[in-house]
Amino acid sequence: MTLDNQSVSNPVGRWFRRYILSFLADLRLAIALLLAIALFSISGTIIEQGQSLAFYQANYPENPALFGFLTWKVLLFLGLDHVYRTWWFLSILVLFGSSLTACTFTRQFPALKAARRWNYYKEPRQFQKLALSAELETGSVNSLSQLLQAKRYRVFQEGDSLYARKGIVGRIGPIVVHASMLIILAGSIWGAMTGFMAQEMVPSGKTFHVRNIIDAGPWAKSQVPQDWGIHVNRFWIDYTPEGGIDQFYSDLSVVDNQEQEIDRETIYVNKPLRHQGVTFYQTDWGIAAVQVQLNNSPIFQLPMAKLDIQGNGRIWGTWVPTKPDLSEGASLLAKDLQGTVLVYDAKGKLVSTVRSGMSTQVNGVNLRLKELIGSTGLQIKADPGIPIVYTGFGLLMVGVIMSYVSHSQIWALQKGDRFYVGGRTNRAQVSFEREVIEILDRLHEDKSTPDVPLQEAMQV
Template sequence: MAIESNVTASSNFWQIPQQWWRKKIVPVIANLKFAIVLVLIIAVVSITGTVIEQGETPGFYQTNYPEHPALFGFLTWKVIQVIGLDHVYRTWWYLGLLVLFGISLMTCTFTTQLPMLKSARKWKFYDNPKFFQRLALSAEIEDRDLTALTEQLQAQKYKIFTEGDKLYARKGLIGKIGPIVVHVGMILTLLGGVWGAMTGFIGQEMVPSGDTFQVKNILDAGPLARNQIPKDWSVKVNRFWIEYTPAGTIDQFYSDLSVVDNSTQKELDRQTIYVNKPLKYQGVYYYQTDWSISGVKIRLNNSPIFRLPMAQIGQGAQNRLWGTWIPTKPDLSEGVSLLAKDLQGTMLVYDTKGQLISSVRAGNSIEVNGVTLKILELIGGTGLQIKADPGIPIVYLGFGLLMLGVIMSYFSHSQIWAVTKEGKLYLGGRTNRAQVVFERETIDIIERLQNAGTCEVASDLDVPTAVG
């Protein structure tokens, strides 16, 4: 007896939390207002991630979001880094909001949408004429049977069920499935976003023309992104070039890229990319985003060809300059400075006192400090953004289902009941949307049915009585 008592007490102990969960928590999570609040919070946070630059260095935020004066009185670089506003879409709390919203949708689907669909699929025959008076549209016709009504309903694409002198017809069940498809699409979209945040990465590289590289400069990456970063293959920049307008401004810049196997050095793929036309290989995207002057090839008298690096001096799209120092004596006691602002070929040469000596174009020579300096070539560098997001296919699938579900939801779920009793045909119906269209359609059926006598029609929309 004591053992049975303990088992009963233990069973009651576990039933209490389950009942509390079902009665208190589930209704809140599945509530439409709760879901709307979550959507608004996610939207605000997403906007914040768009306004505040993502994935920049700590120095960038310290410069642009100082403590004195703080933006809006509170937004400083410390707040940004503590809360994670510099990588909003990968923070635990943002992903938690997405998961919570997904749980809300799933709960609503299982507690509301699926039971509504199950109820819509069931049908029940009615043989009491009083039932039809409670419907949105009802009618009473003398000397008619179900055969003529069945023909009319079939012409209107209704699915018909009969049992003796009773009839039930419906169409537009797809409209009940639509909200469920919408929820599934939204859940898949959220899952795709979470999966992309966990497994994706963003990198950035500035690569001189002719060099081969692997992704090393990772700006932002999820905790599971290690398998997405390329290890078995590299990318070679075969050539980088810029096309200019007649006014001298940049029209477009291009990179000829090859994907190379690291073990065999075999070319696996080759594409020319430009802005908005990336290279895609094994789920990794290489976007053309920037450019630079990485170096210059020169020759002094009859010396071998030297390749000297050039460093960026100016900042901003309009003020960028690249420069290098060229020694003209073996002991490096004398030399000249070389400056360039683009790849069109014109460079300025300055002496050690900062005085302009001359200008020179690629392929030409000048005399400086008793030697012949020939500028052979300016070497461009391509700025690439490398990105992988394995969640994108899931997001696209979710968006596709979302649009499909919205279209399906516009279909009206219409129902019609009928029964013959004492020489009269009683019928009535209702719909969940497009009430006026349903009323017109049903009245048209009634008018076709009546052959003689009086047909009394009652409707919530004040449809006039039809007289034969």
């Protein structure tokens, strides 16, 4: 039974190593996959991700199609509205990770194992294969060993033979680079599967929980906050002297289900609030409502809606009834939170312009504007893969630096009255040659034989 199993498993193993591993470890495949990842990542940057159907229909119409083929139907069919969570993009990442793993185990680990294994040259002809070699009429293994140790080589000696190496970290560097790239890929996949993005427009003074999720991975449910929410204490805008927007701010409190404050932060553009892995960005603003008073009535609050003015700026409006039967009223229009409101009568005639605290007569009623209520536009994101990705990038930089360390090897052999020395390195060839020549000069000087010529045979 054992023989039968071996006869079956060995051909399968050989077939796997010959075809599957060799295919995955092919450098051309890795380059092609890396280019594909870069190309689709660029498309995910250019094409807005996670927007509504109406957005894509408006910006990617069928006639005329962008580039002659890219319409909203094509975009949604290919999943270009959520590139980083499509099955085919994740498949490319997995295949690229498999290629890196195969290359690491079939090339990098064997190269490291070979670099750590020391062997001695026993014949002079072996030195002829080295890029740098010398045949001396004087010298000894012991004196060369001391010189090499002073240069921080690790020396191995057996009789009249010597082997020395340094820079083994340069062989470990590529493995660290591959491992870091695998960590980055794992972080990217984990973030795509468990992350989410949401958008909320919240008036000042309101508390909300994350509900309006526009893009999420299949395992994102555990990341959506359930036991805490956000209370908007206040939203305001700072304006420039010319009337333009300088910055808009949101004073936010993190509250539990009993409305108890847990954390508090004032956010603005490029300064978000972060809590338990969820980040709240200040991205937009609006006018939520207006507070008015008619004659001596109680102050009441009316919602304001954003009006479509064909892309010519932004304006919000509402209608205020001036009679109990709603037969007459006035329209209020505002374009910002500076407090200026335009008042129109039922015929569309401009009656007055008022600011907060001011009043005007319309339809025989005294209308007082108390306050404009702003609303903050928040983008909410959670990506649990970010710490993993950052760790991978940090390790990648370390691995790249390690890879630039030269792995240098030197052999020596005492054969009769001749002393053979040779070496090679995987990078910085000129510096290595200078180092070897300096060692040979020192070796020559220590023997106090200045009249004996130093013969060097250089091979490329």
